[in-house]
Amino acid sequence: xxxxxxxxxxxxxxxxxxxxxxxxxxxxxxxxxxxxxxxxxxxxxxxxxxxxxxxxxxxxxxxxxxxxxxxxxxxxxxxxxxxxxxxxxxxxxxxxxxxxxxxxxxxxxxxxxxxxxxxxxxxxxxxxxxxxxxxxxxxxxxxxxxxxxxxxxxxxxxxxxxxxxxxxxxxxxxxxxxxxxxxxxxxxxxxxxxxxxxxxxxxxxxxxxxxxxxxxxxxxxxxxxxxxxxxxxxxxxxxxxxxxxxxxxxxxxxxxxxxxxxxxxxxxxxxxxxxxxxxxxxxxxxxxxxxxxxxxxxxxxxxxxxxxxxxxxxxxxx
Amino acid sequence: xxxxxxxxxxxxxxxxxxxxxxxxxxxxxxxxxxxxxxxxxxxxxxxxxxxxxxxxxxxxxxxxxxxxxxxxxxxxxxxxxxxxxxxxxxxxxxxxxxxxxxxxxxxxxxxxxxxxxxxxxxxxxxxxxxxxxxxxxxxxxxxxxxxxxxxxxxxxxxxxxxxxxxxxxxxxxxxxxxxxxxxxxxxxxxxxxxxxxxxxxxxxxxxxxxxxxxxxxxxxxxxxxxxxxxxxxxxxxxxxxxxxxxxxxxxxxxxxxxxxxxxxxxxxxxxxxxxxxxxxxxxxxxxxxxxxxxxxxxxxxxxxxxxxxxxxxxxxxx
Amino acid sequence: xxxxxxxxxxxxxxxxxxxxxxxxxxxxxxxxxxxxxxxxxxxxxxxxxxxxxxxxxxxxxxxxxxxxxxxxxxxxxxxxxxxxxxxxxxxxxxxxxxxxxxxxxxxxxxxxxxxxxxxxxxxxxxxxxxxxxxxxxxxxxxxxxxxxxxxxxxxxxxxxxxxxxxxxxxxxxxxxxxxxxxxxxxxxxxxxxxxxxxxxxxxxxxxxxxxxxxxxxxxxxxxxxxxxxxxxxxxxxxxxxxxxxxxxxxxxxxxxxxxxxxxxxxxxxxxxxxxxxxxxxxxxxxxxxxxxxxxxxxxxxxxxxxxxxxxxxxxxxx
Numbered sequence: 001x002x003x004x005x006x007x008x009x010x011x012x013x014x015x016x017x018x019x020x021x022x023x024x025x026x027x028x029x030x031x032x033x034x035x036x037x038x039x040x041x042x043x044x045x046x047x048x049x050x051x052x053x054x055x056x057x058x059x060x061x062x063x064x065x066x067x068x069x070x071x072x073x074x075x076x077x078x079x080x081x082x083x084x085x086x087x088x089x090x091x092x093x094x095x096x097x098x099x100x101x102x103x104x105x106x107x108x109x110x111x112x113x114x115x116x117x118x119x120x121x122x123x124x125x126x127x128x129x130x131x132x133x134x135x136x137x138x139x140x141x142x143x144x145x146x147x148x149x150x151x152x153x154x155x156x157x158x159x160x161x162x163x164x165x166x167x168x169x170x171x172x173x174x175x176x177x178x179x180x181x182x183x184x185x186x187x188x189x190x191x192x193x194x195x196x197x198x199x200x201x202x203x204x205x206x207x208x209x210x211x212x213x214x215x216x217x218x219x220x221x222x223x224x225x226x227x228x229x230x231x232x233x234x235x236x237x238x239x240x241x242x243x244x245x246x247x248x249x250x251x252x253x254x255x256x257x258x259x260x261x262x263x264x265x266x267x268x269x270x271x272x273x274x275x276x277x278x279x280x281x282x283x284x285x286x287x288x289x290x291x292x293x294x295x296x297x298x299x300x301x302x303x304x305x306x307x308x309x310x311x312x313x314x315x316x317x318x
Numbered sequence: 319x320x321x322x323x324x325x326x327x328x329x330x331x332x333x334x335x336x337x338x339x340x341x342x343x344x345x346x347x348x349x350x351x352x353x354x355x356x357x358x359x360x361x362x363x364x365x366x367x368x369x370x371x372x373x374x375x376x377x378x379x380x381x382x383x384x385x386x387x388x389x390x391x392x393x394x395x396x397x398x399x400x401x402x403x404x405x406x407x408x409x410x411x412x413x414x415x416x417x418x419x420x421x422x423x424x425x426x427x428x429x430x431x432x433x434x435x436x437x438x439x440x441x442x443x444x445x446x447x448x449x450x451x452x453x454x455x456x457x458x459x460x461x462x463x464x465x466x467x468x469x470x471x472x473x474x475x476x477x478x479x480x481x482x483x484x485x486x487x488x489x490x491x492x493x494x495x496x497x498x499x500x501x502x503x504x505x506x507x508x509x510x511x512x513x514x515x516x517x518x519x520x521x522x523x524x525x526x527x528x529x530x531x532x533x534x535x536x537x538x539x540x541x542x543x544x545x546x547x548x549x550x551x552x553x554x555x556x557x558x559x560x561x562x563x564x565x566x567x568x569x570x571x572x573x574x575x576x577x578x579x580x581x582x583x584x585x586x587x588x589x590x591x592x593x594x595x596x597x598x599x600x601x602x603x604x605x606x607x608x609x610x611x612x613x614x615x616x617x618x619x620x621x622x623x624x625x626x627x628x629x630x631x632x633x634x635x636x
Numbered sequence: 637x638x639x640x641x642x643x644x645x646x647x648x649x650x651x652x653x654x655x656x657x658x659x660x661x662x663x664x665x666x667x668x669x670x671x672x673x674x675x676x677x678x679x680x681x682x683x684x685x686x687x688x689x690x691x692x693x694x695x696x697x698x699x700x701x702x703x704x705x706x707x708x709x710x711x712x713x714x715x716x717x718x719x720x721x722x723x724x725x726x727x728x729x730x731x732x733x734x735x736x737x738x739x740x741x742x743x744x745x746x747x748x749x750x751x752x753x754x755x756x757x758x759x760x761x762x763x764x765x766x767x768x769x770x771x772x773x774x775x776x777x778x779x780x781x782x783x784x785x786x787x788x789x790x791x792x793x794x795x796x797x798x799x800x801x802x803x804x805x806x807x808x809x810x811x812x813x814x815x816x817x818x819x820x821x822x823x824x825x826x827x828x829x830x831x832x833x834x835x836x837x838x839x840x841x842x843x844x845x846x847x848x849x850x851x852x853x854x855x856x857x858x859x860x861x862x863x864x865x866x867x868x869x870x871x872x873x874x875x876x877x878x879x880x881x882x883x884x885x886x887x888x889x890x891x892x893x894x895x896x897x898x899x900x901x902x903x904x905x906x907x908x909x910x911x912x913x914x915x916x917x918x919x920x921x922x923x924x925x926x927x928x929x930x931x932x933x934x935x936x937x938x939x940x941x942x943x944x945x946x947x948x949x950x951x952x953x954x
Contacts, residue, residue: 003323003352003636005639009674009686011729011740024813028788030741032686032727034639034672036352036372038327038636043610048634050327050350052374052404054672056688056727058741059786059811084787085779086688086724088404091350091374093329095632104329105348105376143403150377151402152346175377177342292679314731316684318639318674321641321670321954354670354690356645356954361928366952368645368668370692370722406722409668409692411647413950422647423666423694461721468695469720470664493695495660 002040007033012124012297012313018305029125029313030058032086033141047096050105055141056086087142090151099159107153110166112138114203115192116220119232120256120269122286123299124313129282130254130271134216134238136208137170137186150175162194172210184212197224205239214239231257238276250276263290273304280304293317320358325351330442330615330631336623347443347631348376350404351459365414368423373459374404405460408469417477425471428484430456432521433510434538437550438574438587440604441617442631447600448572448589452534452556454526455488455504468493480512490528502530515542523557532557549575556594568594581608591622598622611635638676643669648760648949654941665761665949666694668722669777683732686741691777692722723778726787735795743789746802748774750839751828752856755868756892756905758922759935760949765918766890766907770852770874772844773806773822786811798830808846820848833860841875850875867893874912886912899926909940916940929953 011030019025032055039049090106120130137153144151155168170186173179190203199222208214216239222232233255240248256269270283286299294316301309329348337343350373357367408424429450438448455471462469473486488504491497508521517540526532534557540550551573558566574587588601604617612634619627647666655661668691675685726742756766773789780787791804806822809815826839835858844850852875858868869891876884892905906919922935930952937945 005672005674007674009684009727009729022813023811027810028740028790030727030729030788032674032688032729032741034674034688036323038323038325038350038352040611040634040636042612042634046609046612048327048612048632049636052350052352052372054688054724056724056741058726058788084785085726085776088372088374088406088724090376090403091327091348093327093348093350104346105350105374140403149402152348152376154346174345175341177340291682293676294678294682294684314684316676316678318676318685321643354641356641356643356668356670358929358952358954360930360952364927364930366645366930366950367954370668370670370690406690406692406724408694408721409645409666411645411666411668422664423668423692458721467720470666470694472664492663493659495658 002038004037004039005034006037006318007035008315008317009033010124010313010315012311014125015310016307018303018307018309028058029311030056031125032056045097048094049096050091050093051089052091053089053139053141054086055089060084060087060142089140089142090144092139101157103153103155103157105153106140106144106151107155107168107170108139109137109153109155109170109186109205110157110168110188110190111136111203111205111208111216111218113157113166114190114218114220115164115201116199116222116232116234117201117203117218119222120234120254120271120284122267122269122284122297122301123311124288124295124297124315125311127299127301127309127311128254128256128269128271128284129273129301129303130234130252130256130269132216132218132236132238133252133273133276134208134236134249135211135214135241136188136205136216136239137168137210148172163191164193165189165191170210179210182212183210186210190218198222208239209241211241214241228260229257230259231255248276250274252276264288265290267299271304277304280306291316320356322355322357323352324355324636325353326633326635327351328442328631328633330629332443333628334625336621336625336627346376347629348374349443350374363415366412367414368409368411369407370409371407371457371459372404373407378402378405378460407458407460408462410457419475421471421473421475423471424458424462424469425473425486425488426457427455427471427473427488427504427523428475428486428506428508429454429521429523429526429534429536431475431484432508432536432538433482433519434517434540434550434552435519435521435536437540438552438572438589438602440585440587440602440615440619441629442606442613442615442633443629445617445619445627445629446572446574446587446589446602447591447619447621448552448570448574448587450534450536450554450556451570451591451594452526452554452567453529453532453559454506454523454534454557455486455528466490481509482511483507483509488528497528500530501528504528508536516540526557527559529557529559532559546578547575548577549573566594568592570594582606583608585617589622595622598624609634638674640673640675641670642673642954643671644951644953645669646760646949646951648947650761651946652943654939654943654945664694665947666692667761668692681733684730685732686727686729687725688727689725689775689777690722691725696720696723696778725776725778726780728775737793739789739791739793741789742776742780742787743791743804743806744775745773745789745791745806745822745841746793746804746824746826747772747839747841747844747852747854749793749802750826750854750856751800751837752835752858752868752870753837753839753854755856755858756870756890756907756920758903758905758920758933758937759947760924760931760933760951761947763935763937763945763947764890764892764905764907764920765909765937765939766870766888766892766905768852768854768872768874769888769909769912770844770872770885771847771850771877772824772841772852772875773804773846784808799827800829801825801827806846815846818848819846822846826854834858844875845877847875847877850877864896865893866895867891884912886910888912900924901926903935907940913940916942927952 184207188205192201217237220234238249284301470492471488502525506523510519535555538552556567602619820843824841828837853873856870874885920937
């Protein structure tokens with residue numbers, strides 16, 4: 001029986017020349033993430049545990065409210081406004097035995113946990129236009145949104161040697177006997193395998209984020225050139241979040257690489273989007289300086305809409 | 319000076335054939351409970367401490383909100399919807415010296431802490447129709463409701479040998495000089511004593527849950543047949559939550575027993591309600607399988623309305 | 637990498653004869669404060685860390701809500717009511733190297749952290765009319781208010797020998813390119829120095845609490861008469877929170893002292909306000925009894941409006 005507290009903090013500056021008029025292009029960005037992990041191993045050898053995440057992100061406006069009654073035209077209404085503080089996630093519970101792990105509740109999903117998926121990210125925040133552009137469920141770092149109050153997930157993961165496979169099911173509202181039209185249970189699978197210098201990864205999700213027929217595909221490979229250099233290539237079909245409407249989220253390819261020079265890791269990616277919101281190219285470069293347990297990082301990116309974004313900051317693990 | 323984190327997790331399946339049409343009879347049930355206990359022992363030997371509970375229950379919709387302003391008929395209203403995440407309780411503070419303990423704030427009450435009261439429960443969740451049916455205050459695992467914002471309790475407990483006595487007072491709104499009509503301060507007492515194979519327990523609460531004249535009584539005895547078997551009998555007067563209206567919550571009797579066979583504990587109860595919502599019998603059976611620090615449990619119950627309920631799942635302590 | 641949990645608890649009785657009719661003059665007061673401090677030291681010697689505070693105060697009504705839709709005159713409105721539980725603050729992140737510390741986010745401000753500023757306080761809660769009467773930002777123990785959701789602070793502190801200097805900047809809304817009229821970025825500086833039996837402290841804040849031209853000044857000195865006795869004198873200019881309106885918050889002087897007799901510390905202060913809400917004198921006396929790691933304290937005070945206030949209770953650290 002054990003409760004372990006771990007997480008990370010980060011802070012720095014972000015720049016975005018694509019913000020609407022009146023919004024500051026340069027802002028300070030902070031995050032504090034604390035994972036509360038409880039676990040115990042029963043005498044029969046099965047490990048049981050659970051996680052709740054405590055997280056604060058600056059500029060977040062969702063955690064608490066004050067209300068001021070106001071009278072409008074003879075009717076007393078309530079003006080609701082929101083404040084901001086650290087927030088707690090819903091819980092994930094799990095059982096683990098050998099290479100098999102079953103999670104229940106606020107689970108990490110098979111699609112979101114696919115290997116290599118976020119490896120093109122640069123900067124201390126970890127951003128990339130090469131990331132998936134579709135919609136699907138993932139572990140929720142904060143409270144579920146209002147329309148997911150009765151959300152319930154089950155996930156299974158199994159590791160054997162250099163291979164990992166995962167499957168997950170998320171019901172957007174388990175309290176209903178049947179979901180309303182346009183909404184369906186999300187099913188996802190993913191797997192990855194490493195052999196020599198290669199790692200390959202693939203994932204599929206049906207009804208991503210509970211949206212009927214929003215099916216996303218993903219396949220990727222990464223190659224370690226030598227001890228210092230890595231390149232990877234990804235393909236994403238980003239599904240269709242507009243149920244029964246024409247058009248979809250399109251697809252995109254991401255090529256990325258990184259190279260370590262002493263304490264510096266240089267990173268770059270280029271991503272090509274087809275269909276969806278238009279055919280466009282996005283790219284980014286970044287450099288991490290290893291402080292030993294912490295990193296100082298800078299990145300500059302251009303997104304699909306040709307906006308320039310940059311960030312510079314520190315991230316540390318605890 | 320010490321901060322201790324402990325609690326439990328549980329997950330499993332629940333079945334209820336008495337749910338309204340459109341609601342799923344079978345659902346997944348999860349809970350993650352973390353007690354944050356801080357304590358210190360002063361040089362004079364008095365221990366001081368406090369507790370806040372962090373808890374997440376699935377299908378809970380009370381922790382956070384997003385608001386979308388909407389205009390209806392020329393009046394701008396606020397549509398308030400709630401999300402879901404782990405929640406924090408109000409704090410309990412205490413001082414302890416020898417067998418005497420005084421709690422202030424979100425206290426465990428004398429009535430709710432009465433010995434044997436919940437011993438008829440079965441299953442990994444712990445449910446029984448033999449539990450008290452009346453209304454009274456208890457330690458709040460989540461935030462106080464809106465009408466209890468200024469709630470304040472004081473509780474005293476004393477242990478001497480095999481005897482325990484408790485008294486508690488809870489003011490529904492300590493900020494008011496006098497409570498509004500129909501509302502009163504809750505007073506409760508309870509005590510228990512063990513002699514040989516017998517344990518006896520009794521409790522009384524006046525103005526339970528702050529409702530004027532809602533007085534509840536409870537008396538129970540448990541007998542250990544041998545090392546493995548236990549039987550118990552309880553009587554509850556469940557009070558009257560309808561102030562100044564005819565009728566009350568009635569009374570009920572509970573007979574329960576358990577028997578240990580190796581790693582399995584078999585449990586059963588039968589409860590007879592008189593008055594209140596009607597004269598009815600409810601019963602339940604359950605079996606716990608001891609995993610060593612965790613348990614796997616199944617239960618089947620029939621409630622007073624002849625609905626069948628069942629659950630199957632795991633509970634582990636950490 | 638380390639997560640440290642510490643804080644304090646307190647509970648007792650408070651009396652105030654100046655409350656409005658219908659409000660209880662005597663109430664029970666409780667607080668539970670838990671600081672969650674994460675830190676790590678990178679290989680280059682820089683320490684990085686962060687803090688989130690978890691706190692519960694009785695009679696607080698700000699942390700959670702339930703909503704009941706009600707129909708008024710054909711329009712469906714939402715009645716919003718708030719509940720009460722422990723709350724989480726926004727996070728402070730920091731980097732520390734030698735005597736220099738930089739904080740980002742929910743920072744302790746230079747003005748609020750000025751030495752000696754709260755030294756006239758008496759009682760287990762720590763109250764004094766000699767405290768600053770103006771408005772300025774400080775570390776937020778709970779969520780930011782609705783109008784501070786995008787608040788962002790940066791603070792720098794440096795210690796060398798017996799001297800400490802601090803500077804801080806807090807932007808009430810960093811998301812805006814320019815703040816609305818009457819609102820400005822808060823700038824603050826403070827410093828203190830100890831030499832022999834003397835400590836001197838001074839602070840200045842411009843646009844306190846983000847209110848344009850709300851500038852506050854503070855200067856103080858404390859003298860240790862001997863091992864047991866201390867006296868201090870403070871001057872505060874409490875700024876002007878009414879932008880572009882006549883009148884201001886005035887200024888006040890505070891004289892205070894304390895003396896240790898064995899396990900008892902006797903304390904007293906007298907404060908003289910000029911301008912602002914009127915020329916008035918306030919005073920208070922208190923006694924702390926040292927329980928070794930905890931204290932039992934009593935205080936009696938008269939505020940500027942000639943109300944009598946008293947409190948009696950326990951505070952313990954963990």
